[in-house]
Amino acid sequence: MSSTYNVSLAASTYSETYRNISEQYVHLNMLERLWAAWYAYMQNDVIATGLMIFILHEVFYFGRCIPWLIIDCIPYFRKYKIQQGKPNTFKEQWQCTSSVLLSHFTVELPQIWVFHPICTYFGMSHDVPFPSFLTMFYQISLFFCLEDTWHYWNHRLLHYGPFYKYIHKQHHLYSAPFGLAAEYASPIEVMILGLGTIGTPILWVALTKNLHIFTVYIWIVLRLFQAIDAHSGYEFPWSLHHFLPFWAGADHHDDHHKYFIGNYASSFRWWDFLLDTEAGPKAKADRIARQKAKAEKAAAISKKVE
Numbered sequence: 001m002s003s004t005y006n007v008s009l010a011a012s013t014y015s016e017t018y019r020n021i022s023e024q025y026v027h028l029n030m031l032e033r034l035w036a037a038w039y040a041y042m043q044n045d046v047i048a049t050g051l052m053i054f055i056l057h058e059v060f061y062f063g064r065c066i067p068w069l070i071i072d073c074i075p076y077f078r079k080y081k082i083q084q085g086k087p088n089t090f091k092e093q094w095q096c097t098s099s100v101l102l103s104h105f106t107v108e109l110p111q112i113w114v115f116h117p118i119c120t121y122f123g124m125s126h127d128v129p130f131p132s133f134l135t136m137f138y139q140i141s142l143f144f145c146l147e148d149t150w151h152y153w154n155h156r157l158l159h160y161g162p163f164y165k166y167i168h169k170q171h172h173l174y175s176a177p178f179g180l181a182a183e184y185a186s187p188i189e190v191m192i193l194g195l196g197t198i199g200t201p202i203l204w205v206a207l208t209k210n211l212h213i214f215t216v217y218i219w220i221v222l223r224l225f226q227a228i229d230a231h232s233g234y235e236f237p238w239s240l241h242h243f244l245p246f247w248a249g250a251d252h253h254d255d256h257h258k259y260f261i262g263n264y265a266s267s268f269r270w271w272d273f274l275l276d277t278e279a280g281p282k283a284k285a286d287r288i289a290r291q292k293a294k295a296e297k298a299a300a301i302s303k304k305v306e
Contacts, residue, residue, distance in 0.1 A: 010040045017041040025128075032128040035214070039126065049116035049126065049213065053220070054109055060221050061104075061183070064228045068179035069093070071234065080234045082254045086176035088233070096180045107187045108194070115198070116213075122202060123209040124216070136215045143200045143219050144226075144267050150196030151266035156277070158189065159261060167192075177231040177257045182224075196266075197223050226267055246270055255280040 009020040018037035025033065042048035071077045072088060119126075130136075158168035171185040183190065201219060205211035230253040241249040246268050256263035262279025265271045272278045276287060 010043055014038070014041045028128055032130060035130075036128050045120075045126065046113070046116045049119075050113040053112045053115060053217070054104075056217060056221065057108070057112070057224070058104065061224050061228070064225050065179040068228070068232050068234070072178070077234065080236050082233055082235050082251060083176040083258060088174075088176065088178045092174065093178065093180060096174070096178075096184050100180060100183050103183065103185075103187065103190055107190050111191075111194070111198070118202060119205065119213060119216075122206040124201075124205045124211050124213055126213040130214050131212045136212075136218060139201075139204065139211065139215055140219045140222065142204070144223075146200045146203075147196040147223065148265050148267045149271065150200070151193060152264045152271040154192055154196070155264040155266075158192070159264070172257060172260060175257050175260075177233055177254060179228045179232050182227040182231040230266070241269075255283075 009017060009024060011017045011020060014037060017040050018033060021028075021037045021040060022033050025036065028036065038052065039045060039048050042051075078084075116126075155168075157163055167186050167188050171181075171189060173184070174181050185193070197220065201211055201216045230248060230250055232250045233254060235249075235251045235254075239249050239251070241247040241251070248263070248265060248267055248269050252263050252265075252269060252272075256279055259279045262277050262283065263272055264277060269278075278287075
């Protein structure tokens with residue numbers, strides 16, 4: 001169901017359009033009716049999708065940052081701060097916010113506006129009803145894995161010589177990160193790493209012709225939450241990686257900002273583990289121990305052969 005099929009149900013107000021949709025499509029749940037009414041009321045799928053994505057992005061990005069701003073102001077939580085003695089000042093928070101907002105309107109908004117035509121070209125659906133929970137779950141899980149791979153290799157490349165100096169260095173302005181800094185980066189970096197987030201579902205639908213834009217919205221929101229939480233600067237006993245050991249989390253990414261190298265992945269720990277790019281003193285000590293054990297084993301084999 002798109003606005004093309006709902007022109008007759010469109011009214012002068014959104015609430016009236018929603019009422020018309022509800023009366024015509026009683027089998028839809030409330031969220032699906034709200035969705036269908038939005039596209040019917042707008043009567044322009046490109047504007048409807050672009051506006052919805054941009055609003056969702058702003059609401060969930062800054063909305064997810066607010067709890068971390070509050071936590072920063074509560075003394076009780078300071079014991080959970082990963083990098084003690086490095087408080088985030090109001091000046092830093094405001095400088096970061098203004099830069100991120102500028103990037104959202106000048107870099108991300110134009111890309112968001114062309115999202116619907118691209119999706120339509122590759123066969124992405126925006127009809128109702130929505131796909132099943134199971135379908136969304138396995139697709140979003142796949143997107144997390146694919147994005148993590150893209151992020152690891154491109155992030156690692158951005159730490160190489162001129163790429164770091166002219167592109168990635170801006171993101172490392174804050175050695176003790178905070179939630180708002182998740183998207184504090186140069187426009188080039190925003191486009192490179194952002195391609196992993198938005199390019200992954202586009203690639204998927206191009207290959208399978210099986211994807212709904214609503215699934216992409218859920219994916220983007222979860223990816224935003226992951227990025228903001230990874231930059232929060234706090235490590236709690238209830239942090240997700242304590243329950244999912246392969247999840248990266250704030251302690252993993254905080255070490256990346258602190259030591260400026262290693263821990264390149266976004267969501268998971270496996271790429272850094274497999275390719276020996278883990279950051280921090282413990283990782284360094286483990287690396288030295290493995291190298292020493294390997295050298296001793298080689299020496300023992302050599303001595304045995306002699």
